Amino acid sequence: MLMSSPTKMRASITNGVTEVRALMQHEMENGRRKDEAGKLVPAWHITEFKVMHEGRTVLEGQFGTSVSKNPYLGFRFKGGKAGDRISLSWVDNRGDKRSDEATIS
Amino acid sequence: MEVGIDLERRKALKTGGGLGLLGLLAAVGLIQPGSALAEWQKSAFDAKTMDEALTALGVVVPESSAAIQLTAPDVAENGAVVPVTVESSLARTEQISILVDKNPTMLVSSFVIPAGTEGYLNTKIKMAQTATVIALVKADGKFYRVSREVKVTAGGC
Numbered sequence: 001m002l003m004s005s006p007t008k009m010r011a012s013i014t015n016g017v018t019e020v021r022a023l024m025q026h027e028m029e030n031g032r033r034k035d036e037a038g039k040l041v042p043a044w045h046i047t048e049f050k051v052m053h054e055g056r057t058v059l060e061g062q063f064g065t066s067v068s069k070n071p072y073l074g075f076r077f078k079g080g081k082a083g084d085r086i087s088l089s090w091v092d093n094r095g096d097k098r099s100d101e102a103t104i105s
Numbered sequence: 106m107e108v109g110i111d112l113e114r115r116k117a118l119k120t121g122g123g124l125g126l127l128g129l130l131a132a133v134g135l136i137q138p139g140s141a142l143a144e145w146q147k148s149a150f151d152a153k154t155m156d157e158a159l160t161a162l163g164v165v166v167p168e169s170s171a172a173i174q175l176t177a178p179d180v181a182e183n184g185a186v187v188p189v190t191v192e193s194s195l196a197r198t199e200q201i202s203i204l205v206d207k208n209p210t211m212l213v214s215s216f217v218i219p220a221g222t223e224g225y226l227n228t229k230i231k232m233a234q235t236a237t238v239i240a241l242v243k244a245d246g247k248f249y250r251v252s253r254e255v256k257v258t259a260g261g262c
Contacts, residue, residue: 017223030231030262032209061216066208066231066262068186074227 007088009102011080018080018104020051020058022073022088030065046071049090053080080104167241167250170195175240175251184232185261191226195244198224207236208262233262 005025011018024046031043043065050060058077080086082104089099149161156166176190191201201224202215213230224242232238232255239252 028231030209032262056221057217057219058222059216059218061214063214064210064212066205066210066213068229068231072227072229074190074225075222076225077222079221 004096004098006098007090007100009086009088009100011086011102011104013080013082013104017076017078018053018086019076020074020086020102022051024049024071024073024088024090026070026090026092028063028065028067028069028071044092044094046090046092049073049088051075051086051088053077053086054084058086165248167248169251170242170249173240173242173249173251175238175253177238177253177255179254180256180258181232182258183261184234184257184259186229187232187238187255187257187261189228189230189238189240191224191240191242193224193242193244193249195224195242195249197245198242199245200241200243201226202241203228203230204239204241205230205232205236206239208233231262232257233260 007025008023009020010022011020013019026046027044028046029041029044031041033041035041045065045067046063048060048062049071051058059073059075063071084104085101086104087099087101089097091097146161149158152158152161159166170193172194174190174192176192177187181187189203191203193201197220198218200215200217203213204211205213208231214228216226218224224244230238235254235256237252237254239250242249242251
């Protein structure tokens with residue numbers, strides 16, 4: 001299995017609101033596509049993710065196969081400050097998982 | 106002759122075995138034909154849309170809300186990457202889900218919004234064809250829904 005790539009994430013604070021933009025790196029195969037040999041490519045996609053800030057969850061969710069390749073998320077939360085770390089972790093339907101961090105600027 | 110026998114046989118089946126469950130129940134006094142079953146639900150059977158049918162059957166269908174903004178392009182050139190933004194200013198927005206009515210699987214993604222996180226999400230979805238994108242928002246325990254049509258030039262599911 002290929003190693004997964006880190007989530008690209010940026011977080012910046014304006015007037016007490018932290019805006020997070022995250023780009024997870026994942027194929028998000030829907031399970032209906034055929035490869036060059038005509039064989040069905042099995043579904044392979046992120047199923048769950050969670051974004052944490054200082055020990056609390058600021059966003060979590062579940063994905064199906066209709067989420068675009070390399071899932072993008074933009075959201076906003078209150079209570080962050082510059083220099084704080086946030087982390088985004090995900091797990092896919094093969095059980096592969098990873099967690100990446102960013103600093104609020 | 107053959108025909109005659111056949112008819113007799115049918116008649117026997119009809120009178121003998123045709124009592125059926127309803128007749129049987131009526132016979133033992135459990136129901137009275139024509140009155141004991143719940144009233145025929147005219148409004149439900151007359152319904153022309155799923156929502157009308159559900160409402161007529163007593164199901165709570167999510168209301169629309171002007172406090173939810175669903176932003177998506179009118180025309181998406183590439184169905185593999187369609188940007189969608191949902192913004193809810195409803196108090197205690199606790200869940201946002203995105204659905205596409207004509208995708209092979211309807212539910213795209215579902216998000217839990219904890220207290221302190223805004224009812225705002227920007228994401229990218231796949232669309233197989235021209236379809237209705239639906240934002241389903243749960244706020245203070247109640248479901249709301251807004252939708253908009255997105256024309257898809259090249260499907261990307």
